[in-house]
Amino acid sequence: MTPKQVQLVETSFKAFVPVAYKTTEEFYDTLFKSSPHLRGMFPEDMREQRVKLIDTLTYAVNGLRYPETLLPVVHDLGKRHKGYKVKPEHYSAVGMALITALERALGPRFTREVKEAWQACVTLIAKEMMGAQAA
Ligand code: HEM
Secondary structure, eight states: OOHHHHHHHHHHHHHHGGGHHHHHHHHHHHHHHHOGGGGGGSOSOOHHHHHHHHHHHHHHHHHTTOHHHHHHHHHHHHHHHHHTTOOGGGHHHHHHHHHHHHHHHHGGGSOHHHHHHHHHHHHHHHHHHHHHHHO
C-alpha cells in the first residue's frame, strides 16, 4: 500500500466506526447471499463474531503504518483460519463482501480512490493470511 492509501483507509475508517456494528451485519448478509455454502462454517449467533471482526479491523487499520508489528498478528490469524477450514478461494468472496459493506456504509465518501485503498488493504491482509494457511 502507498502512504497515501494508508492515510485514506485511516481517514475513511473514522467515518465507518459509528456504523461499524450495523455494517458487519450487512457484510455477513452480503457474504452469505453471494456464497450460501459459507454460512455453515460460522456459528448460528453471529453477534460475538461481528464484534471480533470490528476489533480485528480496528487493529489492522491502526497497524498499517507498522507492518512489522501488524503482519505477524495477521499471520497468526491466518493460521487459526486453517483450523476453521477456510480455503484460499474463500478470500475473494469475503473481500468483495467487505468492500460492498464499506461502500454502503460510507456512501459518497467511498470514492474510487478510497475504494482502491481498501482493496489494497484487504489484499495485503488476505495475502498474509493465505500465506500462513499454505505454510
Ligand atoms: C479479510 C480476512 C479476514 C479477517 C480479518 C477475519 C477475521 C476473523 C476474526 C477476527 C475471527 C475471530 C476468531 C479469531 O480471531 O481467530 C474470525 C473467525 C472466523 N472466520 Fe475469519 N477473517 C477473514 C477471512 C475469513 C474467510 C475468507 C473466511 C471463510 C469463510 C473466514 C471464516 C471464519 C470462520 C469460519 C471463523 C470462526 C467462526 C467461529 O466458529 O466462531 N474468515 N475471522
